[in-house]
Amino acid sequence: xxxxxxxxxxxxxxxxxxxxxxxxxxxxxxxxxxxxxxxxxxxxxxxxxxxxxxxxxxxxxxxxxxxxxxxxxxxxxxxxxxxxxxxxxxxxxxxxxxxxxxxxxxxxxxxxxxxxxxxxxxxxxxxxxxxxxxxxxxxxxxxxxxxxxxxxxxxxxxxxxxxxxxxxxxxxxxxxxxxxxxxxxxxxxxxxxxxxxxxxxxxxxxxxxxxxxxxxxxxxxxxxxxxxxxxxxxxxxxxxxxxxxxxxxxxxxxxxxxxxxxxxxxxxxxxxxxxxxxxxxxxxxxxxxxxxxxxxxxxxxxxxxxxxxxxxx
Amino acid sequence: xxxxxxxxxxxxxxxxxxxxxxxxxxxxxxxxxxxxxxxxxxxxxxxxxxxxxxxxxxxxxxxxxxxxxxxxxxxxxxxxxxxxxxxxxxxxxxxxxxxxxxxxxxxxxxxxxxxxxxxxxxxxxxxxxxxxxxxxxxxxxxxxxxxxxxxxxxxxxxxxxxxxxxxxxxxxxxxxxxxxxxxxxxxxxxxxxxxxxxxxxxxxxxxxxxxxxxxxxxxxxxxxxxxxxxxxxxxxxxxxxxxxxxxxxxxxxxxxxxxxxxxxxxxxxxxxx
Numbered sequence: 001x002x003x004x005x006x007x008x009x010x011x012x013x014x015x016x017x018x019x020x021x022x023x024x025x026x027x028x029x030x031x032x033x034x035x036x037x038x039x040x041x042x043x044x045x046x047x048x049x050x051x052x053x054x055x056x057x058x059x060x061x062x063x064x065x066x067x068x069x070x071x072x073x074x075x076x077x078x079x080x081x082x083x084x085x086x087x088x089x090x091x092x093x094x095x096x097x098x099x100x101x102x103x104x105x106x107x108x109x110x111x112x113x114x115x116x117x118x119x120x121x122x123x124x125x126x127x128x129x130x131x132x133x134x135x136x137x138x139x140x141x142x143x144x145x146x147x148x149x150x151x152x153x154x155x156x157x158x159x160x161x162x163x164x165x166x167x168x169x170x171x172x173x174x175x176x177x178x179x180x181x182x183x184x185x186x187x188x189x190x191x192x193x194x195x196x197x198x199x200x201x202x203x204x205x206x207x208x209x210x211x212x213x214x215x216x217x218x219x220x221x222x223x224x225x226x227x228x229x230x231x232x233x234x235x236x237x238x239x240x241x242x243x244x245x246x247x248x249x250x251x252x253x254x255x256x257x258x259x260x261x262x263x264x265x266x267x268x269x270x271x272x273x274x275x276x277x278x279x280x281x282x283x284x285x286x287x288x289x290x291x292x293x294x295x296x297x298x299x300x301x302x303x304x305x306x307x308x309x310x311x312x313x
Numbered sequence: 314x315x316x317x318x319x320x321x322x323x324x325x326x327x328x329x330x331x332x333x334x335x336x337x338x339x340x341x342x343x344x345x346x347x348x349x350x351x352x353x354x355x356x357x358x359x360x361x362x363x364x365x366x367x368x369x370x371x372x373x374x375x376x377x378x379x380x381x382x383x384x385x386x387x388x389x390x391x392x393x394x395x396x397x398x399x400x401x402x403x404x405x406x407x408x409x410x411x412x413x414x415x416x417x418x419x420x421x422x423x424x425x426x427x428x429x430x431x432x433x434x435x436x437x438x439x440x441x442x443x444x445x446x447x448x449x450x451x452x453x454x455x456x457x458x459x460x461x462x463x464x465x466x467x468x469x470x471x472x473x474x475x476x477x478x479x480x481x482x483x484x485x486x487x488x489x490x491x492x493x494x495x496x497x498x499x500x501x502x503x504x505x506x507x508x509x510x511x512x513x514x515x516x517x518x519x520x521x522x523x524x525x526x527x528x529x530x531x532x533x534x535x536x537x538x539x540x541x542x543x544x545x546x547x548x549x550x551x552x553x554x555x556x557x558x559x560x561x562x563x564x565x566x567x568x569x570x571x572x573x574x575x576x577x578x579x580x581x582x583x584x585x586x
Contacts, residue, residue, distance in 0.1 A: 028446060052442065060435045060469035067439020070417070070425060072370070073447070075439070090429060091466070095436055099417050099426040 005144075006169035009201075010108040012147035013165050014039025017076065017106075018046045019148075020155055027074035027155065030054055032061045037167075038078040038108040058083040062091035062103070069101035074155060077103055081110035081164060085126035096160050097133040104154045105162045110140075111252035112280060112297060113168040113202065115290035122285035128257025130162040131230045137161040137183060138230040140251075140259070142204035145174035146227055149181035157183060166252075168290040170202045186233035188240070192222035195308055196240040196247045200226050200259050203250035203278070203299060210304035219312060229259055234266040241271045248276045248308050252299055255279040276311040278304055314358055316526040322392060323353040323526070324585045327555045329388030329401050331582065335575040337405035340413065343565040345385035347489045347524070347550040348456060352377075352389045354529045355454055364394040367421040373451050374440050376425045378433025378467075379458035379487065380414040381567070386423070387411050395422035431464025433457070434484065438470045441482035441543070452537075456485045460492030462503045468513070474543045475514030482543040483536045484515070487523065489552035491563045510545040523548025556581055 017029055021043060033056045035041035044051040054061040058079050065075035077084070084107040085092070096103045112122045130138045137159060141147035147165060154161040179187075189204070190211050199207040204225045211221040222240050226233060241247050247267060249260035260277035267273060280297060294300045298307065314322070326349045334340040352375075356362065360373035377386050384404060391398040396410070403409035410419045414428025424440075427433040437455035444451055457467065474482050486506055494500045503509065507517045516539045518532045529548070536544035552566070553559030556578040570578055 028443075050446075054469075054473060057466075057469035057472070059431075059466040060438070060473055063432055063435020063466065063470065064439035064442060064473065067376075067425070067436035067441075068443045068446075070374075070436065070440060071443045071447075071449070073443060091432060091435070094426070094429045095432045 004171045006171050007144035008167055008169045009141050009144065009147035009165040010039045010167060012144040013106050013108065013151060013163070014042035016148040016151035017043040020152065021047045021050065027076060028052060028068060029076045030061055030065055030078065032056060032058050032079040032083065034079055038106065040078045040106070058088040059091045062088045063095050065103040066095040066099070066101050069103050075103050076106055078106040078108065080121060081107035081123035081126040082121055085129045085162065086123060089129055093133050097136055100135050100159055102158060103160050106165065107162060108165040109167045110164045111166060111201070112285040112293045112299070113166055113252060113290040115167065115293060116287050118287035119284040124254045124280045124285065125257070126164060127229055127251070127253050127259065131262065135159060136230060137228065139183065139228050140164045140200040141227055142201055142225055143170055143173050145172060145179060146181060150227065153181055153183050164201065166202055168202065171205050173205050173208065181227070184228045184231040184233055186236040187225040187227070188222065188236065189225050190221065190223035192220040193244060194220045195312060196222045196224060196244045197250060197304065197308065198224045198226050198237060198247060198259065198263050199250040200229060201252050203252055203304070206299065206301045206304050207250050209301040210308060213301065213305045214308055217309070219308065221308065226259060229262055232262050232266060234270065237263055237266060238271045241267055241273045246274050246311065248278060248311060250278040250304055253279050255281055276307055278307045316530070319354060319357060319526045322357055323350045324555070324582055326353050326385065326388045326392055328579060328582045329391060329398065330384040331556065331570065331575060331578045333384045333387060333401040333404040334569045336402040338569050339405060340384055340569055341381040341567045342384065342569070343552040343559055343562070344379060344458060344487065344489065345382045346554050346556060346559060347552045348382050348385050348487045349554065350524045350526060351456065351485055351487065351529060351548060352385050354526060354533065356389045356393045358530070359533045360454065361451070364422065367395060371449060371451050374424045374437070374453040376433040376437040376453065376455040377415055377427050378437070378455050379430065379461050380427030380433065383413065383415045386415060387420070390420070390422040430458070430461040431466035434467050434470040438474045438479065438482060441474065441479040442477065444481050445479065452481050452483065454483050454485065456487060459486055459488040459490065459497055459503060459506060460500070462486065462506065463501050471510065471513040471515070478541050479543045480540050484543065484545040486545060486547045487550050488547055489550045491552050491561070491566065493563070493566050495563065507547050514542055515545040516542045518544060518546045520546060520548040523550040524554050555585060
């Protein structure tokens with residue numbers, strides 16, 4: 001895979017903001033002293049007068065964004081997922097979610113693929129936290145193309161949006177001519193009849209590769225990219241589950257409260273079938289190279305393949 | 314309006330607060346009564362607002378960061394004509410637009426949803442920043458409690474407002490000296506308040522009697538003239554002001570009067586008028 005183009009979705013975020021900035025002047029970008037890491041620094045370099053740094057003060061970051069949004073403009077608020085969804089959870093809930101303000105939260109460095117910084121910075125709870133807020137849209141793009149499309153869609157969307165980006169460069173997989181991003185609309189990437197693999201973020205690529213490996217072992221897996229966790233495209237999941245009868249969810253997030261539980265809840269009501277959740281199994285992460293960590297925690301192609309085989313055995 | 318006229322309005326507002334909290338059988342009368350003169354002055358004299366057009370883009374903004382004093386804000390908005398005064402008796406009732414803490418999407422005239430302490434000041438700072446960024450002329454006012462400023466977020470916001478010299482932002486600290494668990498000195502004192510805001514690059518105005526319309530008027534006039542720095546007006550107020558048995562009594566922070574106490578309070582406020 002050495003020749004595959006790899007881009008971190010945080011970089012896509014920064015570039016998409018610059019592109020949007022050339023087209024619209026009714027938004028500003030806020031960060032909390034992490035502009036280089038979140039890649040909002042690209043926007044800052046292009047439009048320094050439209051960038052504001054809240055400093056190391058994430059609670060105020062969210063409140064500032066809320067106040068700006070009350071005026072009918074849009075505010076992008078960026079920091080690491082740990083601090084956006086974790087530290088500032090209550091500000092996001094009460095100052096952004098409750099008044100349903102037009103704030104777009106760009107949360108980067110989500111999941112264990114943060115790598116060497118270790119558990120304190122590896123947020124595996126943000127999807128769970130954010131999807132509990134009424135009216136919050138939660139998007140987890142899988143690659144550069146999807147991340148950029150998500151930023152544009154979030155800007156055009158009326159209401160609060162939480163976007164989850166990664167630090168690790170990941171392969172570009174959505175560069176086909178027929179790719180179309182729509183908030184709340186899942187994408188079937190591979191047809192199959194034996195099992196449905198539902199994935200988000202960097203696990204979409206792992207799921208696709210696992211499906212190819214499984215095919216060689218005689219297992220025909222359907223792969224669905226659920227880039228929007230909330231609102232969840234229940235139809236595409238239920239329709240697939242009715243066909244395959246078994247579902248595996250894959251996310252770089254805790255198995256508690258994330259994509260897996262969202263899918264479980266939908267299936268329990270509409271199509272009860274056995275479900276296996278692949279994710280971070282109620283443990284904290286640790287320091288190490290991102291790729292090695294993903295392997296250790298079973299969040300790569302091999303891990304998904306193994307989980308599916310064991311599930312179907 | 315003259316000072317005397319504003320005093321009469323503030324007294325009507327106090328009657329509205331007591332009526333609302335009594336009808337709700339819960340709520341926060343003490344801080345609401347103490348802040349009644351400040352909020353009355355803002356909506357009847359200081360701010361450029363229009364009850365007929367509550368969302369006008371260039372209106373001045375008010376954020377009640379100490380959102381539990383919603384009865385005071387609601388009573389002022391009703392008195393000012395944003396909605397019928399009868400609505401005050403629906404405070405905290407199911408289906409009412411008057412929530413226990415203010416929600417901008419429910420109540421005409423409420424500029425920000427608040428109630429979780431420390432958050433309103435950030436939103437107000439964001440509003441002031443937006444005005445600077447897009448060249449809007451409106452001013453933003455934000456009322457904080459002296460207990461509320463124990464919240465760390467208050468100082469995050471103050472640091473930002475001071476560093477960005479947001480002179481279109483005016484904070485008011487309602488300094489009544491009391492919070493739920495006792496006096497602010499006993500609990501976790503944020504004193505000296507004025508010095509702290511000065512250190513955060515605010516122009517600070519200290520008002521010895523924050524229940525006196527003339528002193529409130531002078532402070533807001535000075536704030537409006539202040540350029541190059543945000544203003545913080547520290548107002549010494551009396552919690553429960555206007556109702557003898559509630560004054561300076563922390564027990565009335567979050568408790569509704571019974572029928573007998575309601576009658577007594579309304580009788581005292583009738584004499585005031």
